[in-house]
Amino acid sequence: MALKFPVIFLLPANLESEELHELEEQIHTLTYDINEAEIVLGKIARKQRALFELRKLKLATEDVTSPEDEADSPRRKRTRTRGPSDAVSDTASDDTGSDDEAPSNPDTVKVVKLAWFTDSLKAGEVLPLGKYIVYEGRKGPLTPIKPPPTPQQRADDIRKRAMGDSGSSPSSQRSSHGPGRRRGEPSHRPAKPPLLRQSTTEHDMDVHLPPIPAYLHTTYSCQRPTPIHPPNEPFIEQLSKIRTARTLMGDKIGIRAYSSAIATLSAYPYTLSSSQEVARLPGCGAKIALLFQEFKETSELQEAKEDESDPKLAVLKLFYEIWGVAETTARDFYNKGWRDMDDIIEYGWDTLTRVQQIGVKYYDEFQLKIPRAEVEAIAGTILSHANKIHPGFQMVIVGGYRRGKLESGDVDVVLGHPDESATHAFVERIVVSLEQSSFITHTLTLSTKNSERGQLPVSWKGNEKKAGSGFDTLDKALVVWQDPTWTTGEAKNPNLHRRVDIIISPWKTAGCAVLGWSSGTTFQRDLRRYCKKERSLKFDSSGIRSRADGSWVDFEKGPDGRPAPDMLTAERRVFEGLGLEWRAPEERCTG
Structure with a gap:
């Protein structure tokens, strides 16, 4: 039975990407909007660092502990609470007081050590907060730091005071904005948060909303069909713009939140009709629902518009x-x-x-996209050169092309050969052949790691991180391509330079290579998570290993023990071996 934690926001500070993602999976009350959080969980131990993180996230708070309480133990402290008359009263609490329980006041937030959550899981119960609290504050408006007055401002102030001394009415110097504030000064009254509005019509619609498909109840996008053009594509495009901005600003939490929401919405098979319909979807919640409400009313998102400008x-x-x-x-x-x-x-x-x-x-x-016909022509040239060097090579065009995109940013191909000796050090030979024919103008990266270890699956033990393991360790060449033939009378080759990735896979792991290089980013991420959490396996494009003993796991051989006849059959066998329903590449468009 899941523990009943309060609403939690997880700070990414001091957490590795893998650790961050594992914690997100464990926290069932996780929110990506810090304003909704009752507890901010973090790998921090100092009050100053807690305040720094809150301000960085634009959450202003007022410390609810009195100066005397700073010296008190965490097990006993005083909190200031507002009574009906708005008078401030001191209320003592002890080990059994409300301070040690999960907070229920939405106007306050507690920054708590990560150990509280992990210790609670170990204990099988939600532990008192007392000794784990780093900082407690009441949510409030962010008060800007007032800069020192300029010489001109000081002079103006002197003139105003002189006018007052000469007989001007004090009331004339007052502003209608309120006592103590000069005319023109901004009011720092906190803006009211937007609310989900629901009309009577929308309330009636809620009763008749389409059921959430069973596959959307999983957190793994590799278990969902995700088409390239989902019904809610215009809204998803707006969210993608915001995610791009978060990526550029280094907001890891924002990237993860928007990626999860985009993957869910991309797999949702119905056209959205209301914000309430969005709020009920896994990975979306109130924040995305509010954005949909805005999109429904204006056909755009203000945040995306501001980011673009x-x-x-x-x-x-x-x-x-x-x-x-x-x-x-x-x-x-x-x-x-x-x-x-x-x-x-x-x-x-x-x-x-x-x-x-x-x-x-x-x-x-x-920056110019590559049409499908040109992708096919480039891939055909690569396969032709491969078979001139050693007949019998097979090839699959992967990447966005295989997912059905009409245009691609680059060309990705996976080459394999049933004879394992044919793929050993082959990447160097294919690059030399294409360079001599003037198709490759520059070689950006040439990796032969797979051949250097004898094309054996990568050894791996437990959660140990090996330097250079990366996304995969297949032999590959990342090159710049230019068609060397042209019919115009220009002296210089007018054909565009294109980005091309040539991946060489041993036959025994070709299915993993094709699967890994064909799927959308979030699909790949969730496939690795699924393998780790559900199957205790480690997946990448160069093979599958057991997390128990590091041994290679072969799903690509048939029941008779014979290798797959082609790379696409090998890919299907990987799905089957992992216990996943087959998803065609056109259904892996998670972004």
């Missing part, structure tokens, strides 16, 4: 779209004072990696 986000997005530049590097570029490509070239060219330099050089061309 934010000059800082525009610069970060420009940098982020450079090949070889992640969001952290984009922020680093911005913090150095760079604001466009010219700044990068003029002030930072020598500090860029070779891959980033190529990303800047071909930035405009890499």
Whole structure:
């Protein structure tokens, strides 16, 4: 039986990505909106750090402990409570008092050590909060720090006081905004939070809302059919814009929250009609419901609109779209004072990696999408060269192309051969062949890790992290491609430069390679989570290992012990071996 915890917001500070995600799965009362939280859970121990984290999240609070209580033990402290007459009274509490119980006052928030939650799970009961509380505060408006007056402001103030001394009525100096506030000063009265509005019609609609499909009750998007064009695509596109902004700003909690909501909404098979319909969906809740209410009324989201017009986000997005530049590097570029490509070239060219330099050089061309026909032509050329080197190679075009996209950002292909000796060190041979034919102009990355270990599955023990394990350890080449033939009379090749990834997989794990490289980002993430939580396995594109003893798990052989006849059959066998219903690539569009 699940423990009845209060509403909890989880601070990402000091938590590794994997640890953060595991805790999110364990907290059934988790909220991604700190304003809804009764408890803020964090891996922190100091009051100052708690206050810093709250202010960073734009949650202002008023300390409810008195100065004398700072010296008291956590087991006994005084809290200030508002009575009917708004008088402040001191109420003592002891070990059995309300301070040690889960808070029920929505106007207060307690920052609590992570150990409270983990200790409660071990004890099988929700433990008293007393010794775990780091800070307790009453929610309130964020009071801005008033800057010191400028010389001009000081002069104006002197003139106003002089006018008052000369006989001006004191009341004339007062503003209708209230006592003690000068005309023009902003009021810092807290804004009322938006509420879910429900009309009589919507209330009647709730009774007739379509049932939530059974597959949406799971937290694993790898168990859901998720089409490329879901019924609520316009709303999802708005949420995706907000998620992109959160990514650029490094908001891990926001990224996770919006990704989960987007994955759920993308798998929901009905057109949404009300905010109440959204609120009941797993991974959505009140925050997404409010956003849908806004979208329904205005056909857009103000936050997404503001993000698109934010000059800082525009610069970060420009940098982020450079090949070889992640969001952290984009922020680093911005913090150095760079604001466009010219700044990068003029002030930072020598500090860029070779891959980033190529990303800047071909930035405009890499932004142009690749039509399906061109993807197929590039893939056909790669397969033709592979079979000239060693006949019998098979290939699957993966990535967005396989999920049904009409245009792709790059071309991803997986090559495999039933004869395992054929794939050993083959990536170097295929790159040389394509370079000699002038199809590859630049090789960004050439990895031969799989061949270096004899194409054996990666050894793995428990939760140990091995340097360089990454997403997979398959042999691969990430290259820049340009068709060397053209019919126009131009002296220079006018064909666009394209990004192409060539992945080489041994036949025994080709199904894992095709599965991993074909699926949407959230689908891949949830597949790894599913394997860990439900099957005690570790999955990546280079194979499956047991978390019990680190041994390789082979799901790709048939009942007769023979290898799969082709890579697509091998992929289906991986689904079956993992106990998952088969999902076609077109149903893995989780984003």
